[in-house]
Amino acid sequence: MTMNLAKEEQGDMPEPQPAGGVAKMTARDVRVFYGAKEALHGVDCDIMENEVLALIGPSGCGKSTFLRCLNRMNDTIDVARVEGTITLDGRDIYHRSLDVVQLRARVGMVFQKPNPFPKSIYDNIAYGPRIHGLVGHKDELDGIVQSSLERAGLWEEVKDRLAEPGTGLSGGQQQRLCIARCVAVSPEVILMDEPCSALDPIATAHIEELIDELRENYTIVIVTHNMQQAARVSQKTAFFHLGDLVEHNNTEQIFTNPRDDRTQGYITGRYG
Amino acid sequence: MNVFLIIAIFLVFSAFAYRKGTQKALATAGRDGVAVLHSRPGYYGTYLALWCGLPAVLVLGLWMVLEPLIVQQVVIGSLPDDVRALGGDDFNLILTTIQILARGGPQPSNVQPYMVDAAARINDLAAIGRWAMFAVMLSVAIFGFAYAQRLIAPSLRARNRVEQVIKYLLIICSCVAIFTTIGIVLSVLFESLHFFSMVPPQDFFFHTVWDPGFPREDADNAANDFGLVPLLWGTIFISFIAMMVAGPIGLLAAVYLSEYARGQVRAVAKPLLEILAGIPTVVYGFFALVTVGPALRDFGLTVGLDIQASSALTAGLVMGIMIIPFVSSLSDDIISQVPRSLRDGSYGLGATRSETIKKVVFPAALPGIVGGLLLAVSRAFGETMIVVMAVGAAANLTANPFESVTTVTVMIVKQLTGDTEFGSPQTLVAFALGLTLFVITLCLNIIALYVVRKYREQYE
Incomplete structure (x- = not known):
């Protein structure tokens, strides 16, 4: 029932597309099962190029599950099964002809807890370019490391200690390192799973600025528990509830004039 | 009197003390109920049981260590003078023979009448010793019981005392492993030093031939x-x-x-x-x-x-x-x-x-x-x-x-x-x-x- 409701509403409303927007990724009737339990009940969603889409909703609503479908991170969980269609530039990412490794190079991911590898800062950034064979020689790699760190706003802080371990940085710096590491592979889409939940407000503000800058070159999907954050950084917002995509619209619309009672209830703090 | 029987008796006695201690604690608390007690009633029981059992066990342990030494001295004192005048290995051999006789094992060769007497003496002394030990243990336990029972009152910090004792028990257990290791290392070390006094260390560590041969009487090692x-x-x-x-x-x-x-x-x-x-x-x-x-x-x-x-x-x-x-x-x-x-x-x-x-x-x-x-x-x-x-x-x-x-x-x-x-x-x-x-x-x-x-x- 809820699913149909969500669909009808989406059908009713004007398509949340800016003029000239192109759907970078589309999801159609995406269902995820963990064992016998259905965690996502058929989600339809378009992700526009060079926009930030925020996924909000109470804990356990399926927003992280949906995010992990977008670069097939659910494949690493034995009991998880994904149904439905997800496309990237019109190609089905679950199709057999598409290699998951290539997909993840195009759709990068930043995790909730900063997870730098126990290697030097330089090697952390160089990891992706090296495995994908993106670089011919050392100078090129140096260039990628520097530009990635610059994009993540970390270059000035770490340029003199690239050989030190990435795990020695502060939490906020570690998370920016992880973003830089992701950017170094030149993905087209960046998925962020509550990237600021382990960070203090200043580090959070830093990351939010960064997301806004990254939008010029990348399409970003961010899961967040923080509604102010969603309002600040995103152009589109999708509200999930109990495994359904309840409402998906322009962020401004969602936060000022939600169509669904549940969305209204969540953003005004009645539950969640 | 068997040692296991003695231990069993004292276990029963401690169990009795536990019951008594618990009852006494409840009785002193009276109508105010257990709330006035510093510790739970069981701790008072355990406290009394420990006072009963522990000193007796200590006596038992000490007695087991000291008794054979004392008995041996007494028996040596009673041996004929000419035997006592012997020294070294011969004398030790005689003592060993006597002990074997006393234990009633297979009959050793070369048994002299005075050895049989001495063996009988050892057995007599041991029997007396057992009864004496039992008596001492019993009196220590009764004394402990009487003493600790008088201490039982709601204000007695029984739990803390019991836990103190348990802590020492745990320390002793962990020490067993450590001291055993130290003991083994030391014994290996001393025997090794003994070896190095016969064979120079450089010959052991750097010599490239291993041919220990057999020990010989003429001992040109x-x-x-x-x-x-x-x-x-x-x-x-x-x-x-x-x-x-x-x-x-x-x-x-x-x-x-x-x-x-x-x-x-x-x-x-x-x-x-x-x-x-x-x-x-x-x-x-x-x-x-x-x-x-x-x-x-x-x-x-x-x-x-x-x-x-x-x-x-x-x-x-x-x-x-x-x-x-x-x-x-x-x-x-x-x-x-x-x-x-x-x-x-x-x-x-x-x-x-x-x-x-x-x-x-x-x-x-x-x-x-x-x-x-x-x-x-x-x-x-x-x-x-x-x-x-x-x-x-x-x-x-x-x-x-x-x-x-x-x-x-x-x-x-x-x-x-x-x-x-x-x-x-x-x-x-x-x-x-x-x-x-x-x-x-x-x-x-x-x-x-x-x-x-x-x-x-x-x-x-």
């Missing part, structure tokens, strides 16, 4: 060779072959188990591998002796190699198989400890599973794996049964794995068993060998534990 080098070389050589087998196989098995195996496979395969570790090493030795050795020799014949049945290769191979579960189980634990977030991070960048293992998981787990391998090496060094059965006693200094070598442990067994005289260097060399082995494995273990701990700190 300098003619014998106690060179450690061939034995140590054999040990290192066989351990090296074993690690060449166990290291790669164990590690790859661990990688499969922790990274590739599905839940059900892992649930079956991991315990199965660990069962391998439960096979007694003597079974492996048997396997080496009967199956692997001859098979290797036959294989050597077909390809034109001269492989001895008791070659270093045989022992190394079988020992390697023995160590595989040790390596794989330790490495599997350590690889599993690498946080999932690191793997996700790598997958999220588009790395394949093998890239993730090679470039992220393995480097992160490496210090721990090295520690695990060092522990395995120290096991291989100390392994005895397989080499005793699978390799000969030929102390060759060779780098040819098809030839026979021997190890430190094999020689310890060989020198200590058999009926050579204990004080001879041929026997005492076993202690020096043992000490050397102990120091080497201790160092390996310390390094390994240090490395493992250092790795753990990284992720916790």
Whole structure:
């Protein structure tokens, strides 16, 4: 029932597309099962190029599950099964002809807890370019490391200690390192799973600025528990509830004039 | 009066004291109820029971240690003067004979009448001693009971006292292991020093020939060779072959188990591998002796190699198989400890599973794996049964794995068993060998534990 409701509403409303927007990724009737339990009940969603889409909703609503479908991170969980269609530039990412490794190079991911590898800062950034064979020689790699760190706003802080371990940085710096590491592979889409939940407000503000800058070159999907954050950084917002995509619209619309009672209830703090 | 009977009696007595103590505590609390008691009623009972039982047990222990000494002195005093005038070994032999008579064992030869008298005396004294001990224990227990019972009042901090006693009990238990180790080390050390007083250390540590020969009465021990080098070389050589087998196989098995195996496979395969570790090493030795050795020799014949049945290769191979579960189980634990977030991070960048293992998981787990391998090496060094059965006693200094070598442990067994005289260097060399082995494995273990701990700190 809820699913149909969500669909009808989406059908009713004007398509949340800016003029000239192109759907970078589309999801159609995406269902995820963990064992016998259905965690996502058929989600339809378009992700526009060079926009930030925020996924909000109470804990356990399926927003992280949906995010992990977008670069097939659910494949690493034995009991998880994904149904439905997800496309990237019109190609089905679950199709057999598409290699998951290539997909993840195009759709990068930043995790909730900063997870730098126990290697030097330089090697952390160089990891992706090296495995994908993106670089011919050392100078090129140096260039990628520097530009990635610059994009993540970390270059000035770490340029003199690239050989030190990435795990020695502060939490906020570690998370920016992880973003830089992701950017170094030149993905087209960046998925962020509550990237600021382990960070203090200043580090959070830093990351939010960064997301806004990254939008010029990348399409970003961010899961967040923080509604102010969603309002600040995103152009589109999708509200999930109990495994359904309840409402998906322009962020401004969602936060000022939600169509669904549940969305209204969540953003005004009645539950969640 | 049997000691076990005495202990049983005092257990019953303590149980009685426990009941009494609990009741007394409840009675003193009176109508105010248990709330006025400092501790729960049971603690008062335990407190009283401890006062009853512990001093009695202490008396028992002391008595058991001191009684034989005192009895011996008394009996010696009663022996005829001419016997007492004897000194040294003859006198000790007489004392031993008397003790055997007293115990009623098989009749020794050369029994004199005065010995029979003395034996009877020992038995009389022991019987009296038992009753005296029981009486002392009983009075101590009754005194303790009476004393502690008077102390029981709601304000008595019974729980704290009982817990204090329990704490000391725990300390004693942990000391047993530590003191035993220290004792063993010291005894090995002193026997080794004894050995080094007969054979100079440089001859032991740097001589390259091992030929201890047999102890002789004329005792010109300098003619014998106690060179450690061939034995140590054999040990290192066989351990090296074993690690060449166990290291790669164990590690790859661990990688499969922790990274590739599905839940059900892992649930079956991991315990199965660990069962391998439960096979007694003597079974492996048997396997080496009967199956692997001859098979290797036959294989050597077909390809034109001269492989001895008791070659270093045989022992190394079988020992390697023995160590595989040790390596794989330790490495599997350590690889599993690498946080999932690191793997996700790598997958999220588009790395394949093998890239993730090679470039992220393995480097992160490496210090721990090295520690695990060092522990395995120290096991291989100390392994005895397989080499005793699978390799000969030929102390060759060779780098040819098809030839026979021997190890430190094999020689310890060989020198200590058999009926050579204990004080001879041929026997005492076993202690020096043992000490050397102990120091080497201790160092390996310390390094390994240090490395493992250092790795753990990284992720916790």
